[in-house]
Amino acid sequence: MSTEFGKGCHLHLIDGSAFIFRAYHALPPLTRKSDGLPIGAVAGFCNMLQRYVEGNTGPDAPTHVAVIFDHKGKTFRNDLYDLYKANRPPTPEDLRPQFPLTRDATRAFNIACKEVEGYEADDIMATLACQARDAGGRCTIISSDKDLMQLVGGGVEMLDAMKNKRIDRDGVIEKFGVGPERVVDVQALAGDSVDNVPGAPGIGIKTAALLINEYGDLESLLDRAAEIKQPKRRQTLIDNRAQIEMSKTLVQLDCEMQLDFTIGDLEVRDPEPEVLLGFLAEMEFRTLTKRMADQLGQEPPVITEPAAVAAAPIEAVPFDRDAYTCVTSAEELQPWIDRIQQRGWVAVDTETTGLDSMVVDLVGISLCIEPGEACYIPLTHRAAAADDLFGSDELAEGQMPLAIALEMLKPVLQDPAILKIGQNMKYDAKILHRYGVDIAPIDDTMLMSYALHGGLHNHGMDTLSDRYLDHTPIPIKPLLGAGKSAITFDKVPISDAVPYAAEDADITLRLWQLFKPKLHLSQVTTVYETLERPLIPVLATMEMHGIKVDRDTLSRMSNAFAQKMAGLEDEIHALAGRPFNVGSPKQLGEILFDEMGLEGGKKGKTGAYATGADILEDLAGTHDLPARVLDWRQLSKLKSTYTDALQDHINADTGRVHTSYLQTGANTGRMASSDPNLQNIPVRSEEGRRIREAFIAEPGNVLLSLDYSQIELRILAHVAGIDTLKQAFADGLDIHAMTASEMFGVSMDEMTPDIRRQAKAINFGVIYGISGFGLARNLRIPRAEAQGFINRYFERFPGIRTYMDATVEFAKEHGYVQTLFGRRIHTPEIAAKGPRAGFAKRAAINAPIQGTAADVIRRAMIRMPDAIAHLPARMLLQVHDELLFEVPEAAVEETIATAKSVMENAADPAVHLDVKLIVDAGRGANWAEAH
DNA sequence: GACATCACG
């Protein structure tokens, strides 16, 4: 949303850095109780914002507001004078981690938050103040920094928030002895010891004002310096002319910065109570949370008291498999429960009869409270049978009844004051849910590692234990066996199960102790707490709902495909002159290139002929056989992967298919779906799309598909700051046609589908880290021509080049890139030599775009359950930029409106995108119709 | 278990 700024409007600019430093020095070094994160400055900052917001009433209230921060690192003034601000004391160590939190705080108050690399906050405020004045509006700069006084006048004033004193033209004259327009002249002469601006030695503000008033301005003074009567003063000005002129450029603020936003974007917005209170509670500001809740008329969220601080250092306790306890009775379990309640947290792991959490049975539970102290509670292990062929239905000796164990553990597992720690908690949560336990609150070491180490390695327990605990866990293979003779965990003897299961909980607890403090050191606490952890229950619910799949439809299709394939196979064999396995690329290659002598060489390290679709398509013009093979392959894929395999995934109890989402599946922040993968159900080909007819809604319901339109290109337009693209999206243009029009000089009316198609390929190529070769292959055009397209694209949209170069540079410097929401994707290969460098570069360019899009839909998914709680709608699937719902017909319209709004506003308030997100909706009795 | 292929965003 953005409104025009003009007459009658009033812009407030808050000097964020001044707020931070004042807050930091005004308060004792407070730390967050739960983890020791320093938060004193953030607390003071929030208090100041709260008081500011509270006092914003009456005729003087702002219509627009922003908090302006200094961007970290050097500014253009350092290029002018390398000693600029060189004698500033270094930033205190405990203040550093608080800088990003003050940005978070600002956004939590729903106030615009701006900073620009290479510039100081003062320049941004100067530019905005000038813009506000030129537009005929008012501007109040909330700061007492004298460097800003040059801006006063013509509707611009300053406000010293501490003294609640307005500074107008008279105030400036009082301070500098000259009007605002001559302040820089005085500063250039007087210098500034704080900012290390040299000025003229021996001349202070008083003398400077005297001189400027006498000679009119600095230039005249310097030109006529010889006329000065006092000899010392005269000599100083003559000797130091260059230094004085340089000082003026240092203190002169830049009123003409190019900003990627307008004042209109800074419109005052009310805080969203949920977001603001959530942030304050996360910071554990008890008093402020309450005060703010009162002010907003909301119930304050509960901030749990953290339990006593963690125990022995991790290295101090060696792993000891013999030290683990087997809990066999209620009497033995009770002391563990007592200790968990004292401690306030526990690592939990469940053992089950398999991997399909919708089907398998609970076999046992392990717990760990302190490193090295873990227990396993066997519950449904089977007794070894005499013949040992089929096992026994009898429970093994030495186990407490499942019902009793659950009855005792349930209060602990559901206790809001006890944190349950797990590795891949979604799995355990789903299992426990089937036994009537809704586990919460939780932490998940797998997701912590994903937030910390995304891109470096996978996040399975074995990997993490090896890497971070220097300990190889007991392998499961020897216990279960492999292949046909594999057994399920309930058949494992309890004596073998105890060390294995208890060790998993032990490892999980140790990883948690290690990762928890690392989260905020790496500044990914927010990612973990707002993008990862809250998604667990959302995904668990979606997976448990599943989607209805009609077996008969699939079965009919399968038969039809089989028939067609048989026909094609005969044709292919006839064309080849002999029968062969059409499904074997090796045999096909030999037929095509050796026996039939078609053009096209060997490829790949294995020496086999490449027979991919692109190659066969090229050959299809010369011969019928490759064309038939392409048809056959398409059918074969559809039949084996979809119509056949999908049927095996229909749950016998629910009649639905329950996929499993792997939250840590993709390095970019995307999720992966497996068993079955429901993120790659065919849609591009007409025949393939019919598979989706088998995905249906329950009677009386419809499937609802909501998908983001061009989300990655929109994000690219935002992050690379491409005004033409932003405008095109704002105008609702066909973005590929617009690109074509810009690049090829074709007007939109003269657009042909082919030109548009080429532009579309380029747009996608850009997102992927374009190369001439890649584009040439994709468009099947000469490489030089493709390179020409790319060059023209970069000429037309120079910001894209800049973005790409800057991203790669960032990756080289930091070893990671990040999304707009702070997710870090590590790029360990970025320094590699040879072709691997190319891969790493393109991945680094793509990751922030793909990752930001992934973060956006995650935020939407996390908010969705509450948003649609009043509706009979259920969220079923996520396909990267699409959410699929099942909803009774009567509630369709309201569900569309609600869910669409959640999705379109998902970036707010954490990130304000310059480009609106648009969501398209479709509905139908099945997925083919809905999409 | 590696490889090739192909389904999706």
Added chain:
DNA sequence: GACGTACGTGATGTCC
């Protein structure tokens, strides 16, 4: 100047 290249996934069948 040459290198090989679109980004991110999962499932299937062949072949060793």
